[in-house]
Amino acid sequence: MHAFHIHYRNTQGTLMRILTAVSRRGLDVPYVQASADGHGQCASLLLDVNTKQIGQLCRDWYAIVDVMDVRVGVPTAEMLDSATGLPSAHPPVSASAGSKNANAAMA
Amino acid sequence: MLRGAEIFLQCLRAEDVDLVFGYPGGAIMPLYDALDGSGIRHVLTRHEQGAVFAAEGHARATGKVGVAIATSGPGATNLVTGIADAKMDSVPLVCITGQVRSSLIGSDAFQETDVFGLTLSLTKWSRLVRSIEEIPAVIAEGFYWAREGRPGPVVIDIPTDFLKAKMEFAGPVKFTPKPRPSDSATEAAFGDKLISLLQKAERPVALIGAGAKLSGAISELRSLLDELNIPTFATVHGLGAVEPEAPYYLGMVGMHGTRAANMALHENDLLLVFGARLDDRVTGDPSRFAPHSKIVHFEIDPAQLDRVRACELPVIGDLAKTIPAFHKKLRSAKLPNWNQWRTVACGEDRAELDPRGLSQPTIRFLDELFGRLTQNSVVIADVGQHQMWAAQRYCSASPRGFITSGGLGSMGFALPAAVGVQLSKPDATILCVSGDGGFQMNIQELATVRRLNLPIKMVIVDNKYLGMVRQWQQLFYQRNYAETDLSDNPDFVEIAKAYRINAVRVQEDVMREYPVNENTADALERFLRSPEPELLVFDCAPEANVYPMVPAGAALSEMLFEED
Numbered sequence: 262m263h264a265f266h267i268h269y270r271n272t273q274g275t276l277m278r279i280l281t282a283v284s285r286r287g288l289d290v291p292y293v294q295a296s297a298d299g300h301g302q303c304a305s306l307l308l309d310v311n312t313k314q315i316g317q318l319c320r321d322w323y324a325i326v327d328v329m330d331v332r333v334g335v336p337t338a339e340m341l342d343s344a345t346g347l348p349s350a351h352p353p354v355s356a357s358a359g360s361k362n363a364n365a366a367m368a
Numbered sequence: 369m370l371r372g373a374e375i376f377l378q379c380l381r382a383e384d385v386d387l388v389f390g391y392p393g394g395a396i397m398p399l400y401d402a403l404d405g406s407g408i409r410h411v412l413t414r415h416e417q418g419a420v421f422a423a424e425g426h427a428r429a430t431g432k433v434g435v436a437i438a439t440s441g442p443g444a445t446n447l448v449t450g451i452a453d454a455k456m457d458s459v460p461l462v463c464i465t466g467q468v469r470s471s472l473i474g475s476d477a478f479q480e481t482d483v484f485g486l487t488l489s490l491t492k493w494s495r496l497v498r499s500i501e502e503i504p505a506v507i508a509e510g511f512y513w514a515r516e517g518r519p520g521p522v523v524i525d526i527p528t529d530f531l532k533a534k535m536e537f538a539g540p541v542k543f544t545p546k547p548r549p550s551d552s553a554t555e556a557a558f559g560d561k562l563i564s565l566l567q568k569a570e571r572p573v574a575l576i577g578a579g580a581k582l583s584g585a586i587s588e589l590r591s592l593l594d595e596l597n598i599p600t601f602a603t604v605h606g607l608g609a610v611e612p613e614a615p616y617y618l619g620m621v622g623m624h625g626t627r628a629a630n631m632a633l634h635e636n637d638l639l640l641v642f643g644a645r646l647d648d649r650v651t652g653d654p655s656r657f658a659p660h661s662k663i664v665h666f667e668i669d670p671a672q673l674d675r676v677r678a679c680e681l682p683v684i685g686d687l688a689k690t691i692p693a694f695h696k697k698l699r700s701a702k703l704p705n706w707n708q709w710r711t712v713a714c715g716e717d718r719a720e721l722d723p724r725g726l727s728q729p730t731i732r733f734l735d736e737l738f739g740r741l742t743q744n745s746v747v748i749a750d751v752g753q754h755q756m757w758a759a760q761r762y763c764s765a766s767p768r769g770f771i772t773s774g775g776l777g778s779m780g781f782a783l784p785a786a787v788g789v790q791l792s793k794p795d796a797t798i799l800c801v802s803g804d805g806g807f808q809m810n811i812q813e814l815a816t817v818r819r820l821n822l823p824i825k826m827v828i829v830d831n832k833y834l835g836m837v838r839q840w841q842q843l844f845y846q847r848n849y850a851e852t853d854l855s856d857n858p859d860f861v862e863i864a865k866a867y868r869i870n871a872v873r874v875q876e877d878v879m880r881e882y883p884v885n886e887n888t889a890d891a892l893e894r895f896l897r898s899p900e901p902e903l904l905v906f907d908c909a910p911e912a913n914v915y916p917m918v919p920a921g922a923a924l925s926e927m928l929f930e931e932d
Contacts (some may be wrong), residue, residue: 270546273495274488290786316674324671326493326513 262291262309262344264336265318270327271302279328281306282321286314291344292336301329307340372500373402373531376464381407382540385435387426387791389419393439394479396466398531409792411741413821416443418784420450421810424459425788428465429746431584433460433514434788436908440466441479444486444525447776451490451521456775457605460519462510463487467496469529483525484655492520494710500533507712519582558683558690559697562664563859565681567701569638571660572598575621575650578605578774579643579668581767583687589642589658590614594693595612598706599636599713601629603644604759608772612763616714622650623918624756627927628718630918631735634703634925635713641665641679643687645672647775654706656923666690680750729879730829730908734761736877736884737799740896745797746771746789750782750806754838756914758801780809783826787813790822797825797896804830816869817901824901828860831908839913843928846921855910864903871903 269275283290283306292307310318315333322331327349336344370378376399381387389411392400403410413419416438423434434454444465452728454461468477473695484496493513495506503526510522518613525556541748574596580589580813586609593610600610601621610617621629633639639661644650654676657764663679665672666687672684683690734757738747747762749755749772762770771789773781786800807828817824829835833850864871872895878888916927 274484277485277488285489313674316678320671320673324669 265306266332267304272327289320292340330335369534370537373398376407379540382513387433389422390437395440395528396658416446419717420447421784422788425785429789429792436463444483454521461521494523497526500530504541512543545547563701571636572638573636574600574640576602576606578645580609585688588691599632604774608748609850611765630924632713652924729876732879748786750802751779752803753779779806784813800826805834826903873905
């Protein structure tokens with residue numbers, strides 16, 4: 262796991278551009294946080310990526326017009342804790358709606 | 369007080385826009401209402417995809433920013449393929465889309481689409497305008513990013529109420545980017561290491577891509593290559609950057625590149641890349657790409673580095689600056705003698721095409737056409753077999769003389785792009801080469817050609833198949849020609865006539881006599897010199913293939929030259 266910290270100007274769509282660089286590669290994002298950081302914003306992501314993907318992602322992010330800086334580092338304990346704390350059920354399953362009730366609701 | 373639409377158009381004029389392509393509709397109507405007297409010529413295409421490809425053609429032919437306009441919803445979504453195309457091929461493009469009025473955004477209003485969200489991963493920059501006051505700044509910034517660095521597509525989505533609203537207008541504004549850590553240190557420091565790599569190299573080569581042309585540094589590049597005198601080849605977008613007669617030039621490289629170029633790219637021990645992103649059509653199997661090579665990558669966009677393999681020396685910056693800096697350093701350096709390597713790489717036994725390929729009627733036909741073109745002519749190729757034949761046979765030294773959809777490979781590109789090119793170069797011969805599949809994808813633009821009386825010379829290489837897909841089916845899917853048969857094509861000659869465009873059909877047999885007889889030569893000459901739009905349908909053998917071919921997943925050295 263690697264931690265990425267992307268500093269950017271909080272303009273329209275910049276955070277989404279940062280995230281689509283990840284999603285277009287089919288990567289899961291076990292941890293993401295975006296918050297104010299000095300004059301701009303910082304998005305912190307935890308990703309399970311190889312060396313080649315790290316290079317590609319960093320360059321893709323840096324090519325985004327309003328990204329100011331990209332850093333790669335070791336994940337913090339908070340990031341790892343959040344990542345392991347994710348619910349395992351996917352997709353979410355309703356605990357109460359049995360098929361009979363669901364059919365009744367649809368009728 | 370001016371309406372938002374008038375302000376919008378004045379800001380476009382301030383960005384040197386005098387020609388736009390588009391298709392009106394509900395949300396963008398206020399902009400169309402203000403067009404008259406704006407100083408901007410609007411060309412109505414017959415589909416929004418036609419508009420965006422025409423804008424791309426204009427941009428690719430001139431280096432200016434192309435502008436396409438569409439309404440909200442389906443108008444905007446019809447632009448998407450062109451936006452993706454411009455992203456892949458680094459084309460400066462601004463797409464202006466009308467949006468439902470601001471109070472309705474997010475309500476699933478009639479013809480509402482989230483075009484901003486839809487195009488986020490395809491655009492270099494985009495904005496949904498949030499007030500009439502934002503219009504000047506958004507246009508200035510949008511055009512700045514479309515042109516700056518590696519050019520690319522920009523979307524400006526504007527709600528219709530801001531186009532109708534009024535405000536005091538102080539005039540267009542200029543955009544000044546905020547600074548961020550600079551890459552300029554790389555530009556200054558590369559010289560010594562590069563010279564050292566050259567001095568140790570035994571088999572150096574140069575690969576030329578689109579970036580060489582986009583930088584405008586063609587004369588600097590040619591001068592550098594003359595001095596280096598090493599085997600040199602180009603990507604499909606690099607064609608025309610190097611003088612074809614240069615003794616070290618080996619032609620196009622890649623999946624359908626020449627044997628000489630592909631072998632040199634495979635065998636070299638030092639690869640100088642000038643403005644190419646080394647995509648899979650150029651490299652073949654990335655794990656076996658240039659196995660002995662150290663890579664020096666001249667590139668303006670850091671995001672393009674190390675995509676295939678880590679390069680030994682990245683030279684990040686505008687080629688207009690880095691090439692002269694390299695050349696200056698080179699003049700005082702002592703370089704090895706590469707005569708033996710050059711003799712091998714450029715030797716006659718590595719002829720550019722297999723002789724059997726040269727006897728193909730379609731290749732002879734393209735040779736006959738290209739041989740009659742003047743220096744300022746432009747060839748626009750669609751996507752497929754004809755595109756690769758055209759790229760193989762294109763032999764002009766005109767840097768913007770060969771235009772095609774290379775990265776995205778968008779069928780239907782050529783005809784509307786030719787509209788944009790012909791309007792940009794009214795006195796030039798514009799030759800549009802399509803296949804029978806691609807031509808039908810934007811055939812409606814024949815109406816635009818007719819309306820504007822554009823003297824485009826259109827050629828359909830008609831093999832009654834989706835030829836390139838069929839070729840792959842033949843070679844790699846045991847001749848299972850699934851859904852590629854187009855033998856029920858319409859009569860293109862009659863269709864052209866319905867659009868009041870001259871058209872003629874030519875059988876490939878006329879090319880079996882080579883050189884062609886006097887009658888055929890006269891007919892081709894008349895076709896190219898006509899002041900009217902003309903269509904020529906060339907009946908091509910259904911199962912003619914493009915060779916050489918590097919199969920997907922193979923190394924560049926593993927070219928096929930025939931079926932078996």
